[in-house]
Amino acid sequence: MKERIRNLIHAGLRRCFDSGSLVSGQIPEQLTIEVPANPEHGDFATNVAMLMARAEKKAPRQIAEILVGELGDGEGFLERVEIAGPGFVNFFLSRRCWYRVLDEIHRQGSTYGRSGIGGGERVQVEFVSANPTGPLHIGHGRGAVVGDAVASVLEATGHRVEREYYINDAGNQVTLLGRSILCRAKELSGLQVDFPEDGYRGEYIRDVARALLAERQDVVELADDEAVEVCSRFGVRFLLDRIRDDLAEFGIRFDTWYSESSLYERNLVQTELAKLTEKGLTFERDGALWLRTTDHGDDKDRVLIRSDGSPTYFASDVAYHMEKFDRGFQRVIDVWGADHHGYVPRMKAMLAGLGRDPEALQILMIQMVNLLRGGEPVAMGKRSGQFVTLREVVDEVGRDACRFFFLTRRPDSQLDFDLELAKQQSNDNPVYYVQYAHARVCSVNRNAAEAGIALPTAGEVDFDRLEQEDELALAKLLQQYPEVLVAAARHLEPHRVIYYLQDLAAQFHSYYNRSRILVDDIATSRARLYLVNAVRIVLANALHLMGVSAPERM
Structure with a gap:
């Protein structure tokens, strides 16, 4: 929708330039199209008139009036356009326009929401990478889900992604x-x-x-x-x-399992460090080899090779990350535990010294998980003696609940994971609440089939039968899903998808509890069936993207 409004604005401004009513000939690149906080201010609003005031030497409201005169109704797309405040242009879209998204969802099915904005960028996501010295604990599990979900949203938005596990099998x-x-x-x-x-x-x-x-x-x-x-x-x-x-x-897969020891077997540590020396980025002191990370923002220089000739862990990390870019990745994303926060500036300093953009390396820090049972802290694991294993948690609450709960908060904030809540079959359990919305639509479909009411296809629905405001609200929320994926990929924040799922499920349950889907009027039943099945498709798409199932019965 935003892109279509942007196109309408661009076309309207070009007509203004052609007629001479506006003279700058320049469309501001910074123009924004936002959803107003107050629904009374329209579905979308733009600041384009304010941005053009200096170039046009006109008051923003005057520019807005000229532009609105050239917009028309966008071939039925717009219900009306208003000017507000100092010159905001507010767009009110027609109901029929909003319901067109239902056709898009039904036509695209499992691909709805996906896009090509990534342009095929090669991205590596390295996550988990736990030392093979013990079983995975719940902290590793959270990092596993975050890394996997980040990779998934990047794939869904047109990036070429490779998942990698770095095996610390040396040292x-x-x-x-x-x-x-x-x-x-x-x-x-x-x-x-x-x-x-x-x-x-x-x-x-x-x-x-x-x-x-x-x-x-x-x-x-x-x-x-x-x-x-x-x-x-x-x-x-x-x-x-x-x-x-x-x-x-746990539903986690990797394209590559990369052995640290292979760096030494292939002499890559020495080879990559030699490149740093050639660029004058290293120096010797007290018999040790150091990297000049302070030249690029680190608080102190770092030892690569100790005075006894043995490499530090930092040396293999440096070589490993240099080799990642040698493999042709344009961007590298690492998912680390919060206790590795101090490594971030030194790794970025290394890249800066090599002349690479430090932002080509992005680090996601994963905070700890507080495991609770009925609000009380859980004792140590039964077998580890030191921690609760991931296997124990998955066996108790199931994969779906585990993955969903790990994504309910930003990864850099601590997470309380209540085992009893995760097992509840109630609306208090967020994963159950979302999955139940999907199962409810499947139940409606079974009832419709028994009543001989077939799910209509695109073009067969009378959208005028969708008269209720909560029906329009559902359509508007469904339209947001592609933008949610884009934002999740752009900011590496898969929890945005979880938040969206919870909002969509809540909106659907509210509608379902207030309105019968299958009624005496067949045309209304078919329209409502079409709407709720669009909800089902989007719920399934988003759940599957997060590695969570979309059950048909619960």
């Missing part, structure tokens, strides 16, 4: 995992051992040790260094398989 934490597994394996073999003070203590380590002993009983007899290496390799593989299974159960 001290992997060695410590191996030592922890070896100690548990020795304990299970009846040997006395001193467990590492900073080792991984969750019960899952015993599970890994049992699986390892079933495959290699001799591991406890190997020399310590060899045994730790065997345990590390086995542990990473075992835990990564569990992570893959948990994510698949």
Whole structure:
């Protein structure tokens, strides 16, 4: 609708320029078309007259009057146009115009809302990337859903998206995992051992040790260094398989699983750091190699290679992100836990030093999840010993509720997740409330089929039968869905889709509770059936985009 109004304004201004009633010949690029806060001020309003005042050397209201005289009714699109305040132009659209969106929805079906505004931009979304040293917890789950939903809204708006999981399978934490597994394996073999003070203590380590002993009983007899290496390799593989299974159960897929150790195997860390040195971005001090991140806004320079020759975690992160752009991605989006906030300026400083736009790297910070049961904090997980696993939560409340709840707030704000609420079949449960709206329309369809009332197709509906204001309000809300997707993609905020779903479900339930869909008058029944099925299509499209099902019965 906004685009059509913009086209009407442009066409009207060109006619004004051709007639000489306006003389600047310039259409302001900054003109806005907004939905007024007060519905009495129209469906849309523009500030174009104010923007043209200086160039035209006329009062904004005078410019607005000239423009309105050239607009006409837009071939039935406009009911009327009014001038308000200092020169705002307010557009009131015809009811029939609003109902045309129903035809669009029925024609486009599952593709309604999608667009090509991304222009095929290549975007990588890297998310989860949990260390393969333990099971996924609910914090990882929130990051998984946010990353997946961001990728989905970008795909729906014409971007070429690749989802990537970065496997941290190198470094001290992997060695410590191996030592922890070896100690548990020795304990299970009846040997006395001193467990590492900073080792991984969750019960899952015993599970890994049992699986390892079933495959290699001799591991406890190997020399310590060899045994730790065997345990590390086995542990990473075992835990990564569990992570893959948990994510698949959660409806999360990746195009690429990228191994940190492969950076070293292909000598990419050394190769990429050499590029930084060639550009004069590194320096040596106290036997270590440093990156000059302070030249580009970081609070201090950062060590890449320690004085003993070992690379820091930052070194592999730098090489990894440099290589991302080497692969041809135009934009890279990382989903990180909030505790990694300090890494953002140094990563952007690295890109700036390379002459890249730092904004080509976008970081979404995920705040923690407070798990509740009936309003009370949940105790530790049954098996992890340290946290509640994602698998435990999904098994208890289901994938749909879990995914929906994780998206009900901005990712950079803390989230309270109440397990009991997520399981309720009531209007207090937001996912149930939205899914029930979809199921209700499906129930109406079954009743219509029994009554011999077929769902009409585009062009067969008498929109004059849709006389109620809540019917018009539904049509207006349905029209907003493509814009919601564009905004969600532009701002990387998939929670906008969830908010929209809740608004649409609320509007539908209100209409359904006040009005019978199937009435004695067949033409009215068909028009209402057409309207509510447009609601069903949009609900299903948005739910599926968020990885949530749209059930036909509940």
